[in-house]
Amino acid sequence: KNAVWNMEPAPGSYGPLDKNPVSFSNYTKDILLMHSIFIHSISHFLYINIFFIISYQRYRLALWQGYRLYLQQFCTQKSPTNDQSGVQNLLSILGFVHILMQAVLPDESLCWILYNGTFSSLHMYNICRFLMSAGHASQVLEYLLWACTCLEISVPLLTANFLPWRATLYCAVCECYFHDCASVQAEVFARRALGKISELAKLEEITGSQVPFETQQAYKEATIKLAVMVFKRSVYEPRRKPKGLFRPKQKSNLKELQLTPWPRTPTERILMEMFEGKAARFLAVLEALEDSSVRPLQTGMPDEFEVQDVVLELISAGTSLLSVSKY
Incomplete structure (x- = not known):
């Protein structure tokens, strides 16, 4: 009766340890269960914020189009970015979505969650865009980079069908850099993205099948969008005068x-x-x-x-x- 009982099972009974603490590739059912629980526990809050973000974007668009006096008379709009707590709430959502996307990433059968599910790059992009418009580009850059990484790593998403969305995320990253006056990094990332698109096009050619017109258009549009990001810097930089160098101004008519x-x-x-x-x-x-x-x-x-x-x-x-x- 004086014996000391060890109630903890031996370490080996837990099964082999996974080097990635958030890797659930062997537990698909658990992930889907987590997905369901998350939807019921936080999706209401998440969707309210996304709904507000969309409505606020429309409000800003109306201001840009000249309806300021009308909106001031009939509408009141309070942004969650007016105070630091609102910004922190949105950043907390981004952080949580990032963790869940990391958990889902190893399982190819769950790629749809990465694309447009509850923990998706789509929701991450919408929140990041909203924060960018409020001057918080530097705080959301890492999340947009992560969304790009997910689309590059997930094999089922490495098709031309998802190319327009990849281009949208790539351009958002470039715009974050431009917002932070880091034009060099923006151009470097845009050129890297162009390389990724070129690699994808070469894989299409290797298959030997005829590329549909819609796919050709997708490649063309993605290339143009990223080439524009390169142009935004390259059109100015060669013309800038080095410090200490006097160059007479030449007037052109x-x-x-x-x-x-x-x-x-x-x-x-x-x-x-x-x-x-x-x-x-x-x-x-x-x-x-x-x-x-x-x-x-x-x-x-x-x-x-x-x-x-x-x-x-x-x-x-x-x-x-x-x-x-x-x-």
């Missing part, structure tokens, strides 16, 4: 240039080298004018003369693209 054929300026030469078609070039112009380090449409002309020239050339190119059909 943009009115006279309107009568000459493309390419009339260095900016238009880059546009013609990188993009085919009027729509792609115009998209590149708009994105370059939205560069967070320049933003002439919101903050006025930048101080650097060389950058001012680029801005004027972009505006001239955009005007020409809208008025002349052949460029």
Whole structure:
């Protein structure tokens, strides 16, 4: 009766230890059960926040389109990003979704959860986009990078069907870098993403089957979107003056240039080298004018003369693209 009983089972009875503490690849049923429990316990809160995010985005769009006075008279809108606790709540949701996505990732049969399930890159993207619009790009960058990683690692998602979504996530990461004035990292990541898309296209060619027109369009659109991210930096950087170097400003008469054929300026030469078609070039112009380090449409002309020239050339190119059909 004085014996000491050891109530804990031997370590071996628990089964082999998994090196990844959040890997549930051998417990698919457990993951689905966790998925169900999570839906009942937190999805109400999650969907309320996502619903608010979507409605708030529409509110901001209405403001941008000139309905400010009407909205101020009839609507009141309070953003959860007005206080730090609201931001922290959204970041906590992102952190939890990140953990659950990490748990689901090893099981290919659960790839649908990564794409558009409750713990999905879609919800992660929507929350990140909302926080980016409120000036919290640096805090959501890691989550967008993780969403990209999930789509690159999950074999069932490595198809052209999911290419538009991959391109959307890639561009969101680039925009995070641009928001933080890290244009070098943005261009590096965009070029890496272009390489990933090229690898996927080569795999399609290896199969030998005829590529459908819709798939070709998906590759084309994804390539254009990421090439635009490269253009946003490459159109400015070669023209910037190194510190300590004096370079006399050369004035160009943009009115006279309107009568000459493309390419009339260095900016238009880059546009013609990188993009085919009027729509792609115009998209590149708009994105370059939205560069967070320049933003002439919101903050006025930048101080650097060389950058001012680029801005004027972009505006001239955009005007020409809208008025002349052949460029």
